[in-house]
Amino acid sequence: MDKLAVGDKVALIAPAARQVRGTEWMIEKAGEILEGWGLRVQMYGSPAERHFYLAGTDEQRARHLLDALREPDVRAVFVTRGGYGSPRLLPYLRESFSASDRYFCGFSDLTALLLTFEQRFPHICPIHAPAVATPAFCGDEPQSVLNRDRLQRVLFEQADAYQQPIEVIKSGSASGPLSGGCLSVLTGLLGTPFEPEFSDRILFLEDVNEKPFRIDRMLTQLKLAGKLQRLRGIVFGDMCACSDSQNDLHEVIADVLQGVDCPVVAGFSAGHARLNIAFRLGQQAVIDGVTKTFSLQA
Known part of the structure; x- marks a missing residue:
């Protein structure tokens, strides 16, 4: 799969748990970091969407996921956070689903989607990486900086040894x-x-x-x-x-x-x-x- 390049469009989605109250600013911070990499960021859905502990109903979250995966010029999809909810979206992924090549980045609850993409959708490259609207990606700690640098190198340079x-x-x-x-x-x-x-x-x-x-x-x-x-x-x-x-x-x-x-x-x-x-x-x-x-x- 081709490397990301400056000017590429990427998606930011919330397919699992809603953002913890008081941390909504991390979504904006994550977008700023990705834009600092030279990427064009589009948010699919709204942080205001809530359904119990989820970032919206299954139908809402599935629509945002599928829109991000189907948009022809989206090169990578980043998730805001994990928590819970991703397995509930699996029935919306059909065998006939098709999309152009792109990366999908996340971990934890997103394991359900990552494994499904790896084993059923070869045009989607799943990357186990921090959710971006979390301290592990947005934070100022040395580990957070290393996490960002590592993911950027994997995506832009395929320097993943x-x-x-x-x-x-x-x-x-x-x-x-x-x-x-x-x-x-x-x-x-x-x-x-x-x-x-x-x-x-x-x-x-x-x-x-x-x-x-x-x-x-x-x-x-x-x-x-x-x-x-x-x-x-x-x-x-x-x-x-x-x-x-x-x-x-x-x-x-x-x-x-x-x-x-x-x-x-x-x-x-x-x-x-x-x-x-x-x-x-x-x-x-x-x-x-x-x-x-x-x-x-x-």
Whole structure:
């Protein structure tokens, strides 16, 4: 897919939760940052649209999503925030849906859309990256600056190689396309027409505010559903606030994943922590059990 260029048009949408009261200014700030990259930004929908905890009804949010995906000259779609609501839009995505090539950037609840685009719509390039109307993108902290710089390089330069040290939970080395996302969201897709497939991939998992027994339950569900068979490897991103005082999360993971025939590592800087490294779903990744590093290939 072609790189973004100065002057390209991009869309800003809210397909999931409504903006937290008092943070509406972040939508404007996100637009200013994207315009500072030389992009032409169009907001689809209005921050005033609300339906319970969502940024509008399913019909409203689906219309904004589809409009942003169908507009011929939109080169990339950015989401304001995650939260909840994206899986409710999946029925609006039909197999016959077509659009010109474009990027779609988001994470967390947007895992439902990212995986569907990766596995069903090859003309849409899903990028796991911070939602733009959040502190992880709009903030002034060093991690926020790194997040912005990383995403800009991925989109404008396709300079997406990356390497970092990781913690080994189960030894071994592997390479393959990287797929996955928020553990609780992708687990929620099991048994639906949008159930993802991870065979011959390195599975990326991250989450927030899930205690070890809940991580255990979701991994066990994936295991019983056969989703952990024929994997190249498993890499855990940031598991924010997922530990407790009595159970070591990595020990729990090692226990649950006994019998899974692939290397398992943890510590990839992607997820709900302030540092959230952008990457393409389907990007080639390498787990090196000797050097204890995880790499994304350009």
